[in-house]
Amino acid sequence: MTTEYDIAVIGGGNAALCAAMTAAETGAKVLILETAPKAYRGGNSRHTRNFRCMHEGPLGPLVDDYNEDEYFDDLMKVTGGKTNEKLARLAIRTSEECLPWMQEHGVRFQPPLSGTLSLARTNAFFMGGGKSLVNAYYRTAVGLGVDVLYEAAVTHLQLDGDQVTRVDYTHNGTSHSISPKSVIVASGGFQADTNWLTRAWGPAAQNFLIRGTPYNRGVVLADLLDQNVRQVGDADQCHAVAIDGRAPKFDGGIVTRLDCVPFSVVVNKHAERFYDEGEDVWPKRYAIWGRLVAAQPDQVGYVISDAKSLNLFMPSVFPPLKADSLEELAGMMDLPPAKLRETVDGFNAACGDTSAFHPTELDGVATHGITPAKTNWARPISQAPFYGYSLRTGVTFTYLGLKVDEKAQCSTSTGPIRNLWAAGETMAGSILGQGYLAGFGMTIGTVFGRIAGQKAASYAN
Amino acid sequence: MQTEMNLDLLSEARRQAEICNACRYCEGYCSVFPALHSQRAFSDGDITQLANLCHNCRGCYYACQYTAPHEFELNLPKALAEVRRDSWESFAWPQPVARRFQTHGGAIALAFVVGWAALFWALRSIGSSGGDGFYAALSHSAMVAIFLPTFFLPLASLAISLNRYWRSVGGQRLRFQHITTAFSKAARMKDLAAGHNEGCNFEDEDRFSQARRHVHQAIMYGFILCFAATGTATVMHYVFAMPAPYPLFSLPKLLGLSGGVLLTVGCGAMGVLKLRADRNLGDPGAWGGDMGFILLLGFVGFSGLLLYVLGSTTAMPTLLALHLGAVLTFFLLTPFTKMAHGFYRLAALIKDAQ
């Protein structure tokens, strides 16, 4: 079977599925090659919960309005201006028509989850989360005649001049090749390849946990970059957050997040504080702690909290360590007990009047005379039992990717590749140089997946 | 005495509930999740209440990114189904029969044979001193003598069980509004529609379908209609001195016929759905008991219809024994079979409304 399919879509997550459905709706014969087994299909998309959506008025589950400029400003803030304005605005503008399109293709939305009310205006939540979105898309795609091959790992795209002439993949232990008219790459970043991360980050990367799928190893990305397909972004740029140190190496997903940092002190393995835990509300500081922890010895941090703060944050997937004294807690966490006592005593002494304490606002309850200061929610750690968590760096995705234009088309230095398009995480670096806005990953995948599907189909038909 | 609930089942459900509490993705599916997310720690009673709020629609299984082979091994529908069944068995009274039928379809079949034999014996030895229709085979007073206790004994048993349930889940004093809220949810089988009103993930993996909800509604309303048929007949008999047999266009006949059809078709369809569904997403140990119960209930409806069709033939006495034997068995086993779930579910909904 060499010419049976019009289009091969590489990957089986949100971007791949959006592309496959869009192409199949034009009558093209589409094959999805997904390296994961069926139980793990859907890549990182299976871990998501919402997408960020522009809207001029109430739309589906979204309240009020969220217009293009506000959305774009939000993006500029988190990326520090490292944004491709043309592509970003295209994604933002198109997101509004995506919501009803997603509903038509089986996705169901729900009001914001408890604890996420702040996103009710900007982010539309998938009922049941990303895996139910992925399930619905697979059902719709198969209904449209798309063929899906699981455990089909693409190993090589043969680029001849300005055209991909062959797709090689392995399935059931044997190698296969097909030559579809168009190819869409939607196989994510490379974060699950620890060796590649280590080359980019240094040995510290060995201690990183990968929040999502173990299957995004960047095989196709590396293969294309080796053939001089245009690249965007740096290998050491990634989205990383601080998660529960007990999380599994891969696929721990959303439950491993910890929201306790603002109401705690965080120390390194020498029991020393290293950053202002109360700099801003947690959703705005979530993403920097991944890097902060990565910079500490052994890439680990320890959260110390006490009884009065326990109920201020979302319950964690693993129960916190619990002890009647700080020394006992230090023992449980392999921290030097005397030093931990000294750090906490010093912190406690620096806390002032806490009567203005307000857990959901920047309350200005700060420490005085210690470095680093804690500038909000600074209350002494004094009320037994004491609670502890370890923190590790959890990588969400990498930014190094394929450079695409507004048609989602890939290119080499000599010009566009006629039959190669890319969508989703694997080209997100074309839009974001750094930083991340919650829910924008799924927006990029949906918008550019649909564009890639359209363009690939009109080329093939 | 009630027996202790199985701690392994409780702690497995608790482990999973704690993961869900950190995740919350399934919040929109049913009443279980909002109840779950309102707490940080789960007592045995909390888990028991959550288990009885769950109706095994499986939406949260197919949506879950943590099902096996993932090491978190989430399978909340199964964990809750096992606790649910264990709670019914633990609270049941009297205890010696509590754990006989939920998990044993064979025991239900055996009970049916005994019930049928008892009725056959009654027909033979008591018989009738004259009367019309079915009363020609078994006198009205004999029927009353047999079925009055058959009806009230299980109710007494259930009252004891529900009281135990109520104490275990920490229920408070009832108020009218709690009850109306619960009944309106149950009448629409709201939760069976899933959060987006497209039904369960039952007979075809992750496809949403109303089949189970509709079939369940057929069974429930079929049962209620049959019950109403017997009720109106009793009223007509005693209050208006109008004993059976009744003509086709009479309340008892119309109610009974439509109920019988709904019950028969509903139970048949439920059996088919259960054969298609993944047994491992429910309580695998109770599969046989559930199936036995569905067949018994379906047979109650089916034999009732047969009686209507063949009531004036010589097969009538045999059919009557079969039908009344099935009814007898069904009622007596109510507290110890899947039938109990309706009562517990209502109790759970009332508690949830508090």
Ligand SMILES: Cc1cc2nc3c(=O)[nH]c(=O)nc-3n(C[C@H](O)[C@H](O)[C@H](O)COP(=O)(O)OP(=O)(O)OC[C@H]3O[C@@H](n4cnc5c(N)ncnc54)[C@H](O)[C@@H]3O)c2cc1C
């Ligand atoms: C825990 C977590 C939560 C997140 N929450 C959100 C959120 O709420 N909102 C949001 O917008 N974003 C979120 N993100 C980011 C989001 O997951 C991504 O932006 C988005 O899923 C990318 O979609 P994609 O289709 O490009 O990649 P993926 O969904 O990762 O799909 C890549 C696919 O390619 C397959 N693949 C890889 N290599 C090969 C190969 N060689 N051959 C064949 N197939 C291959 C993989 O198996 C996979 O199916 C989250 C990420 C994580 C980890």
Ligand code: SF4
């Ligand atoms: S069942 Fe799975 S996806 Fe649903 S809330 Fe629980 S852990 Fe999350």
Ligand code: SF4
């Ligand atoms: S199986 Fe259905 S009813 Fe039970 S907890 Fe899951 S979603 Fe709720």
